[in-house]
Amino acid sequence: MIRAYYGGEEQAEIHGMAQMLKRSFSVSATAYSNLVKVPAQVHGIEGRYASALYSAAHKQKVLEQVEKDLQKIRGVFQQEPSFKEFVLNPTLKRTKKKVITLEIAKKLGLAQESSNFLALLAENGRLSKLEAVVSSFEHIMRAHRGELSIEVTSAEPLSKAHESAFNDALQKMVKSGQKLQVSYKVKPSIMGGLVVTIGDKYVDLSIASRVKKLKEVIVASI
Template structure:
């Protein structure tokens, strides 16, 4: 049902536009990726990519700063028709582009407003690829030293293509215990100790 509505309202992967085929620059996985990709093609068709990106950031800011709006988005008891009417009103108040309002309406109709933050993140990943940026997130169990960050930056710099901008962000997540979790564009590499422990545990449970 959800994929049907996405296809009806947006093109999922490509759209014929002025004799050209619009392709999403990277593949983003999951339901969030499907919605973000559909929005990218729709916004590209209307030449509203920058505006839509700005709109989504504004909506996310409201979501993160306004407790009532966040509760509304996450409330599973509200009917889709009420949520759609509400996001239409919010879109008008914020001065969002038609493409942005329509997209939020599709999320509401499909009961996917609770995916708002992850959809916005997926759309941002697509837009970074659209601009020729290589976005890398490094997650470690504890903060990395400046020397370690420098080594990582130099190593990743060798992977970038000519003219490609490298952006690296660092996050700390103690639950991974040790090692690193590396996200490069739409690729994900889990080098954490926690993942190794889980693999060993799964093997032991299978053997018992």
């Protein structure tokens, strides 16, 4: 099945990732075949790494610790230019990156499971995907906790009354027990209306979007 979707190089990487995670989390072959199903769909290379990490960490009951460690390492990535430069440097050999990554993880006091995972990224030449992997992992963890993140973008700030009414309307649409995390942002370029982002999907109800569609219709009609 894997061959149907991935090329030889990616297939080898996925196999290596599986083996490394088994060693990192001391998961037996039988347990690995029954790893926990990921509660949210994430895409791309970063999604595959985040999904594999979630499954293994869940099985070993270290999800919260791994999540904290990933948040910590992302904080360093965002705040320390030298670390960011190291992570994104394509000229460093993978072996050297792996060694340095393990040293940094040790200094930060990361758990062994988290350290091994970061080393795996370095070993596979995927350390540059670090921030994206963390974002994918957080997306999975929100689903794990039954949280639904929604971002509402408007051309002008919404009043508290409008926000409250919108929150109430959204709450009625979600599954029972699901926790809503609604954030609001302002983007004048949408001109009016709303853009609602739910996970990796969005609904564009903006005036700018309508104007664009109108232009496309006019151009197609000429």
